[in-house]
Amino acid sequence: xxxxxxxxxxxxxxxxxxxxxxxxxxxxxxxxxxxxxxxxxxxxxxxxxxxxxxxxxxxxxxxxxxxxxxxxxxxxxxxxxxxxxxxxxxxxxxxxxxxxxxxxxxxxxxxxxxxxxxxxxxxxxxxxxxxxxxxxxxxxxxxxxxxxxxxxxxxxxxxxxxxxxxxxxxxxxxxxxxxxxxxxxxxxxxxxxxxxxx
Amino acid sequence: xxxxxxxxxxxxxxxxxxxxxxxxxxxxxxxxxxxxxxxxxxxxxxxxxxxxxxxxxxxxxxxxxxxxxxxxxxxxxxxxxxxxxxxxxxxxxxxxxxxxxxxxxxxxxxxxxxxxxxxxxxxxxxxxxxxxxxxxxxxxxxxxxxxxxxxxxxxxxxxxxxxxxxxxxxxxxxxxxxxxxxxxxxxxxxxxxxxxxxxxxxxxxxxxxxxxxxxxxxxxxxxxxxxxxxxxxxxxxxxxxxxxxxxxxxxxxxxxxxxxxxxxxxxxxxxxxxxxxxxxxxxxxxxxxxxxxxxxxxxxxxxxxxxxxxxxxxxxxxxxxxxxxxxxxxxxxxxxxxxxxxxxxxxxxxxxxxxxxxxxxxxxxxxxxxxxxxxxxxxxxxxxxxxxxxxxxxxxxxxxxxxxxxxxxxxxxxxxxxxxxxxxxxxxxxxxxxxxxxxxxxxxxxxxxxxxxxxxxxxxxxxxxxxxxxxxxxxxxxxxxxxxxxxxxxxxxxxxxxxxxxxxxxxxxxxxxxxxxxxxxxxxxxxxxxxxxxxxxxxxxxxxxxxxxxxxxxxxxxxxxxxxxxxxxxxxxxxxxxxxxxxxxxxxxxxxxxxxxxxxxxxxxxxxxxxxxxxxxxxxxxxxxxxxxxxxxxxxxxxxxxxxxxxxxxxxxxxxxxxxxxxxxxxxxxxxxxxxxxxxxxxxxxxxxxxxxxxxxxxxxxxxxxxxxxxxxxxxxxxxxxxxxxxxxxxxxxxxxxxxxxxxxxxxxxxxxxxxxxxxxxxxxxxxxxxxxxxxxxxxxxxxxxxxxx
Numbered sequence: 001x002x003x004x005x006x007x008x009x010x011x012x013x014x015x016x017x018x019x020x021x022x023x024x025x026x027x028x029x030x031x032x033x034x035x036x037x038x039x040x041x042x043x044x045x046x047x048x049x050x051x052x053x054x055x056x057x058x059x060x061x062x063x064x065x066x067x068x069x070x071x072x073x074x075x076x077x078x079x080x081x082x083x084x085x086x087x088x089x090x091x092x093x094x095x096x097x098x099x100x101x102x103x104x105x106x107x108x109x110x111x112x113x114x115x116x117x118x119x120x121x122x123x124x125x126x127x128x129x130x131x132x133x134x135x136x137x138x139x140x141x142x143x144x145x146x147x148x149x150x151x152x153x154x155x156x157x158x159x160x161x162x163x164x165x166x167x168x169x170x171x172x173x174x175x176x177x178x179x180x181x182x183x184x185x186x187x188x189x190x191x192x193x194x195x196x197x198x
Numbered sequence: 199x200x201x202x203x204x205x206x207x208x209x210x211x212x213x214x215x216x217x218x219x220x221x222x223x224x225x226x227x228x229x230x231x232x233x234x235x236x237x238x239x240x241x242x243x244x245x246x247x248x249x250x251x252x253x254x255x256x257x258x259x260x261x262x263x264x265x266x267x268x269x270x271x272x273x274x275x276x277x278x279x280x281x282x283x284x285x286x287x288x289x290x291x292x293x294x295x296x297x298x299x300x301x302x303x304x305x306x307x308x309x310x311x312x313x314x315x316x317x318x319x320x321x322x323x324x325x326x327x328x329x330x331x332x333x334x335x336x337x338x339x340x341x342x343x344x345x346x347x348x349x350x351x352x353x354x355x356x357x358x359x360x361x362x363x364x365x366x367x368x369x370x371x372x373x374x375x376x377x378x379x380x381x382x383x384x385x386x387x388x389x390x391x392x393x394x395x396x397x398x399x400x401x402x403x404x405x406x407x408x409x410x411x412x413x414x415x416x417x418x419x420x421x422x423x424x425x426x427x428x429x430x431x432x433x434x435x436x437x438x439x440x441x442x443x444x445x446x447x448x449x450x451x452x453x454x455x456x457x458x459x460x461x462x463x464x465x466x467x468x469x470x471x472x473x474x475x476x477x478x479x480x481x482x483x484x485x486x487x488x489x490x491x492x493x494x495x496x497x498x499x500x501x502x503x504x505x506x507x508x509x510x511x512x513x514x515x516x517x518x519x520x521x522x523x524x525x526x527x528x529x530x531x532x533x534x535x536x537x538x539x540x541x542x543x544x545x546x547x548x549x550x551x552x553x554x555x556x557x558x559x560x561x562x563x564x565x566x567x568x569x570x571x572x573x574x575x576x577x578x579x580x581x582x583x584x585x586x587x588x589x590x591x592x593x594x595x596x597x598x599x600x601x602x603x604x605x606x607x608x609x610x611x612x613x614x615x616x617x618x619x620x621x622x623x624x625x626x627x628x629x630x631x632x633x634x635x636x637x638x639x640x641x642x643x644x645x646x647x648x649x650x651x652x653x654x655x656x657x658x659x660x661x662x663x664x665x666x667x668x669x670x671x672x673x674x675x676x677x678x679x680x681x682x683x684x685x686x687x688x689x690x691x692x693x694x695x696x697x698x699x700x701x702x703x704x705x706x707x708x709x710x711x712x713x714x715x716x717x718x719x720x721x722x723x724x725x726x727x728x729x730x731x732x733x734x735x736x737x738x739x740x741x742x743x744x745x746x747x748x749x750x751x752x753x754x755x756x757x758x759x760x761x762x763x764x765x766x767x768x769x770x771x772x773x774x775x776x777x778x779x780x781x782x783x784x785x786x787x788x789x790x791x792x793x794x795x796x797x798x799x800x801x802x803x804x805x806x807x808x809x810x811x812x813x814x815x816x817x818x819x820x821x822x823x824x825x826x827x828x829x830x831x832x833x834x835x836x837x838x839x840x841x842x843x844x845x846x847x848x849x850x851x852x853x854x855x856x857x858x859x860x861x862x863x864x865x866x867x868x869x870x871x872x873x874x875x876x877x878x879x880x881x882x883x884x885x886x887x888x889x890x891x892x893x894x895x896x897x898x899x900x901x902x903x904x905x906x907x908x909x910x911x912x913x914x915x916x917x918x919x920x921x922x923x924x925x926x927x928x929x930x931x932x933x934x935x936x937x938x939x940x941x942x943x944x945x946x947x948x949x950x951x952x953x954x955x956x957x958x959x960x961x962x963x964x965x966x967x968x969x970x971x972x973x974x975x976x977x978x979x980x981x982x983x984x985x986x987x988x
Contacts, residue, residue: 054336056336058348058739059333059738060740061738081337084337085331101693186345
């Protein structure tokens with residue numbers, strides 16, 4: 001009854017420990033930050049292609065994956081990985097569903113507070129949900145509405161142990177890149193681009 | 199010494215003897231009263247598990263109120279206290295320490311536990327594929343979690359194990375402890391040391407649990423502890439609650455009906471001595487009944503004592519007949535009728551003796567012994583203590599009044615023809631929903647408690663399992679090996695989405711042969727390094743990075759194989775104990791199967807699982823637990839109906855032998871049948887589905903009612919008869935006593951007792967009424983003669 005739960009839990013704990021480190025104190029919000037949030041909140045849905053590059057210290061080359069990202073305001077987010085192997089990750093009302101091959105794994109974010117900031121960084125940005133962003137991160141805004149950058153430093157110690165910084169950049173209401181820098185030096189970069197016509 | 203004195207002496211000795219037996223008997227109030235004495239192999243397994251299986255000592259506790267942090271804090275404090283309490287074998291609340299132990303266990307033994315470990319996987323090609331997959335998985339969230347383990351486990355065995363384990367539904371976690379899905383309750387699962395059948399031990403454990411909760415609360419500041427409550431459920435709670443309910447009900451209802459009957463008789467007799475005498479046969483009978491059951495059965499079911507209230511209803515009649523009619527020559531006049539009435543009752547109850555339902559068989563024996571004792575005490579002991587004739591109040595006046603009333607009602611007797619017609623119509627209209635079909639109808643557990651249990655089980659990810667594959671074997675090792683074969687056949691059904699998932703003891707503890715084969719497929723370090731060099735071609739990984747892997751594979755090659763003892767201290771120990779059980783002379787592996795979305799299995803899934811079992815090539819069967827339980831109940835019900843009919847047949851036969859006249863027998867039996875029909879129709883019309891205890895109640899209507907009908911038969915025959923008026927009065931008093939006793943039972947919160955009461959109380963009343971109306975008109979001569987003699 002309890003075994004699997006226990007294990008997943010333990011794995012998450014392990015993961016949380018592996019990522020770690022300090023967060024820079026963010027600058028107070030720019031008035032343009034408010035405008036950006038309003039702009040983002042006005043956007044109800046979106047579909048973009050993504051490429052993700054992960055640099056892991058133990059590997060000699062970065063890992064690459066690609067697929068599509070779908071968003072529907074305010075809390076439906078879908079990441080469809082097509083390469084190197086198909087996998088769908090759906091976030092809906094706080095429940096994360098992973099589908100790989102025939103198997104489906106469901107996890108409720110309530111169970112994994114450590115995972116919430118990862119998911120919220122993208123979801124809250126897409127939704128222009130400033131309150132949610134500031135609940136989990138020290139947020140600093142740079143640039144203009146045309147070319148902006150948000151730097152999110154984890155506010156919670158458990159998350160800060162694994163994630164050093166999340167940097168999201170974009171143009172007006174479109175996100176362009178999401179960089180996650182982990183405390184062990186590993187790094188991933190998610191690059192988003194409009195979907196080429198289907 | 200006179201004959202009477204000798205009888206009294208014998209009585210005293212027997213009462214003392216019975217009291218000793220009763221005091222030394224063992225009593226139980228668990229569900230086993232409702233489980234069959236003889237059963238199919240599947241039913242036996244079911245019963246064994248319910249009685250003594252590990253699931254039978256599992257307690258789920260839910261902490262409600264306050265805020266999540268406080269609940270988590272209390273859960274941790276409670277768990278710490280319970281872990282140091284010898285009353286509990288294991289306590290789990292999802293805390294980090296337990297998780298770490300479990301995780302460490304799985305990781306350390308991954309090469310013995312992973313179903314993917316085989317020679318092919320550790321060839322150069324297999325390693326290339328497995329490591330490639332793991333690298334791909336690193337891009338997903340789960341892969342990210344596995345990253346720190348990657349260089350030790352590049353083939354991802356841990357991922358494989360977790361994949362196979364997550365087939366079950368697990369409790370949620372919040373604040374480091376298990377919670378319900380909505381997060382409103384903190385959950386804790388504990389296993390009592392006391393076995394399922396040890397109700398005293400379980401009660402002590404539950405008291406310890408409550409005390410530990412109170413102590414955990416005491417650590418909080420008063421403002422935070424106020425709103426916190428503890429809800430506890432699980433088989434031990436049910437066993438303890440059922441016993442308490444039955445004990446309390448038996449005590450309260452017996453006292454209440456005895457009190458009511460005492461008041462009634464006191465009002466009539468106006469003599470405390472007569473009142474005391476009335477209860478001598480009843481008490482003797484009850485004592486004899488329990489003693490007989492204690493001698494014949496290994497354990498007396500609490501519910502039997504509950505049924506015992508019924509004895510008050512009938513045994514009290516004997517002394518009422520004696521005291522009210524108080525004839526000059528009791529042994530010659532009234533006694534033969536009482537004796538025949540008692541024998542008919544015994545015929546009825548004897549039919550219950552062969553019942554597979556232990557509660558019913560005990561009821562039969564209890565009543566037979568009780569009635570014989572009560573009747574003998576009435577016949578041999580009581581008369582010598584009777585007050586002088588005339589000292590007791592003469593109830594002839596009441597009898598005359600009744601006779602007058604009956605005479606006026608007699609013209610209505612034709613209307614009785616309507617009874618079978620109306621009853622038949624009602625029963626016909628409800629023919630689809632006449633019978634109750636669920637075993638839970640017998641359960642003494644209130645519906646609210648059952649609902650709480652269902653909710654907590656769902657919260658804890660341990661829903662009541664409906665379908666389970668049972669794999670029998672002679673040894674645990676063989677059971678585990680066979681379970682693995684069955685699992686291999688079920689796996690594709692999960693992939694195909696036909697079933698939601700399944701549990702298996704072989705996941706936590708593979709058969710030794712399987713472990714040995716997995717160990718043998720691990721290459722030695724030199725060979726593994728060579729293969730890795732080849733396998734990593736084209737992958738972004740240098741072989742030197744995987745030295746931890748080589749080292750750990752080497753360790754796994756020499757590690758001792760896993761035994762049940764190795765699981766101690768992990769959550770998996772309980773899993774294996776629940777799923778690998780003794781059954782009869784051998785063992786059985788149990789594989790609970792969940793439907794898609796963790797619902798029940800669809801018919802198509804059942805067919806698919808059965809086909810998979812056939813393909814596994816081992817003896818295994820799919821057990822539908824609820825279906826089996828309901829079949830069990832249907833079997834009881836059918837048997838109860840058959841036994842009741844047999845009892846009726848025996849009664850008719852006895853009457854034929856005793857009365858030697860088909861017409862007289864018909865006169866005696868007709869009002870009883872009418873009463874049974876009327877009651878069946880009444881119950882059905884008021885929305886009751888008829889169950890076993892209703893059927894038994896109908897048999898009781900015949901048994902009790904036959905006494906009335908026999909007295910009416912006697913008053914109209916030239917055999918020696920005392921006053922018909924006194925007879926009538928005694929019948930009314932006896933009837934009111936019976937209706938009171940069963941009427942009180944009808945208000946019991948124990949369903950089986952309430953069923954019995956609500957059947958017999960109206961039935962006895964109607965039986966008397968119908969018997970009086972259907973009796974031939976009293977002959978003036980006989981009546982006058984009797985009056986004179988009085």
